[in-house]
Amino acid sequence: MSLGIKNALTREGNLVNITIDGGLITNISDIDTKFSENQFDHIINAEQSLVTESLISPHIHLDKVLIGDIIEPNISGTLWEAIQQTWEVKRNYTVDNIKKRASEVINNQIKFGVTHIRTHIDVDSIGGLMPLKGLLATKEEFKNVIDLQIVAFPQEGILKDEGTEELLEKALELGGKEMILGGMPHNEFNDENSKKHVNILLSLAKKYNVPIDSHTDETDDPNSRTLQYLASRAIEEKFRNSITVDHICALSSYDDYHAARVIELVKKAGINVVTNPPTNMVLQGRLDTRAQRVGITRVKELLEAGVNVTIGQDCIHDPYYPFGKGDMLEVANLLGHAAKMTTASAINTLYDTITINAAKTMDITHQFEVGTSADLLILHGVKNVHEAIRTTPPARTTIRNGKIISQTKYTQERFY
Numbered sequence: 001m002s003l004g005i006k007n008a009l010t011r012e013g014n015l016v017n018i019t020i021d022g023g024l025i026t027n028i029s030d031i032d033t034k035f036s037e038n039q040f041d042h043i044i045n046a047e048q049s050l051v052t053e054s055l056i057s058p059h060i061h062l063d064k065v066l067i068g069d070i071i072e073p074n075i076s077g078t079l080w081e082a083i084q085q086t087w088e089v090k091r092n093y094t095v096d097n098i099k100k101r102a103s104e105v106i107n108n109q110i111k112f113g114v115t116h117i118r119t120h121i122d123v124d125s126i127g128g129l130m131p132l133k134g135l136l137a138t139k140e141e142f143k144n145v146i147d148l149q150i151v152a153f154p155q156e157g158i159l160k161d162e163g164t165e166e167l168l169e170k171a172l173e174l175g176g177k178e179m180i181l182g183g184m185p186h187n188e189f190n191d192e193n194s195k196k197h198v199n200i201l202l203s204l205a206k207k208y209n210v211p212i213d214s215h216t217d218e219t220d221d222p223n224s225r226t227l228q229y230l231a232s233r234a235i236e237e238k239f240r241n242s243i244t245v246d247h248i249c250a251l252s253s254y255d256d257y258h259a260a261r262v263i264e265l266v267k268k269a270g271i272n273v274v275t276n277p278p279t280n281m282v283l284q285g286r287l288d289t290r291a292q293r294v295g296i297t298r299v300k301e302l303l304e305a306g307v308n309v310t311i312g313q314d315c316i317h318d319p320y321y322p323f324g325k326g327d328m329l330e331v332a333n334l335l336g337h338a339a340k341m342t343t344a345s346a347i348n349t350l351y352d353t354i355t356i357n358a359a360k361t362m363d364i365t366h367q368f369e370v371g372t373s374a375d376l377l378i379l380h381g382v383k384n385v386h387e388a389i390r391t392t393p394p395a396r397t398t399i400r401n402g403k404i405i406s407q408t409k410y411t412q413e414r415f416y
């Protein structure tokens, strides 16, 4: 199967023709060079629209998405109320119910140009391994169109929720290769147990040779210091597997000196950061009585220090976040607002956070260049990444392994 894309505009502003064969990008040439259209099984005229790597969704909770319809509203708006509200729903999970909701979101993400997703799924004494079973069934169904990585996530704590460590081991065994170990060390009864939680993560990750992707310090509490502990332990142990931390909202509550010290450790440990502006802008700052915090971590300082930062949708229509549709361009737009990333270079970085930075976090090769897998996105009618993030255009073509897997067209009829 060969595919040609003609008149494509690159991020650098060059007009090119793209040749795809056997799932790989085999040539990218200037439009003035010879390009014989009848050599392809299929050809797309991009009509001078932007073509880039496809988008990546590195942090979402597909077991919990869309439960907002069957749950009472989160009145306090806090993370802790959201967690407690989810308990009743988790007790009644079935494979089919999880698969149905997860599939609806995955289909939307594909429509928006996503080809790789990393999802966290709860592993605890309430839902047991049901969320994992639901996502493994979903992964099988979408195996030809999406790369789905699954993170075993002990949201209820490990020491606080008896039996969770054993369940995590079972999840890592059941999920097989490509499983990732999640964490939630700030959700323990005290600092000592939070440290034990981190040590359990490091030892399990070594035992099963898996990466760590841990919710960390998702709180406004300036005393929450589990990121510092995790980074220090990873450096001391010369931990080799990749580590990603999510949210790290408390970093914004530290004073500048302590925050700088922690960011230096994160850089030294080679830790990736996922910020989740949609959810944290609504969950955090709820106890602030004046000058309410924005809720996200110190994105600009982390980027300036050379830390790999990416963005997650996190939640869609559940007790944690009532909005969201899975469009990573919308998520980048929200980060632009929350982190005040408004210059041309900052907007360019926003686009990196949902493409090449996210790929680094997921430990995959994902670059729009010859020889790589043809996982591409055509943003019809859009000329550059600024316009893409500003307008979040509806007309998109998603290409996975050299095949068109989704094409959304847009027409407007004007009657004036």
Ligand SMILES: [Zn+2]
Binding pocket: 059, 061, 120, 215, 246, 276, 314
């Ligand atoms: Zn999350």
